[in-house]
Amino acid sequence: VVELRVHFDTLEVSTSKRVDLVNITRRVEEVVERSGVKDGLCLVFAPHATAAVIANEDERGLKEDIVQWLEESFPRNGKWRHNLVDDNASAHLASAFTSSCRVFPVKGGELVRGTWQSIFLVEMDGPRRRRVVVEVLGV
Numbered sequence: 287v288v289e290l291r292v293h294f295d296t297l298e299v300s301t302s303k304r305v306d307l308v309n310i311t312r313r314v315e316e317v318v319e320r321s322g323v324k325d326g327l328c329l330v331f332a333p334h335a336t337a338a339v340i341a342n343e344d345e346r347g348l349k350e351d352i353v354q355w356l357e358e359s360f361p362r363n364g365k366w367r368h369n370l371v372d373d374n375a376s377a378h379l380a381s382a383f384t385s386s387c388r389v390f391p392v393k394g395g396e397l398v399r400g401t402w403q404s405i406f407l408v409e410m411d412g413p414r415r416r417r418v419v420v421e422v423l424g425v
């Protein structure tokens with residue numbers, strides 16, 4: 287019989303721009319360490335309708351490219367119906383189509399990721415305070 291460990295943690299993240307990328311890799315890895323899980327999965331989830339979680343390279347030009355891509359793909363001044371409610375339809379659309387969660391393997395007590403894969407909270411309607419849920423499941 288193998289006992290399954292489940293470790294749940296919530297990170298508080300402050301964002302500083304309307305569209306912003308915040309590197310949370312170290313903080314997620316600390317949760318994995320605290321969990322004591324050696325082999326399993328790590329879910330990183332933003333419980334927000336106007337934010338997302340991605341894994342990619344922490345390079346200044348690329349981060350600006352990602353912001354540019356989001357702003358061009360989901361223009362703020364589009365004829366969106368939701369703008370009549372609270373004027374942030376572009377942020378909802380960007381969140382819906384980039385995904386609010388990512389899952390990473392955990393092996394040998396460490397989060398598995400590529401050399402150029404940092405974990406980012408992507409803010410699309412900031413600046414504000416956000417929560418990121420990290421759940422580590424395994425043995």
Ligand code: ZN
Pocket residue numbers: 368371372373374375378
């Ligand atoms: Zn809204």
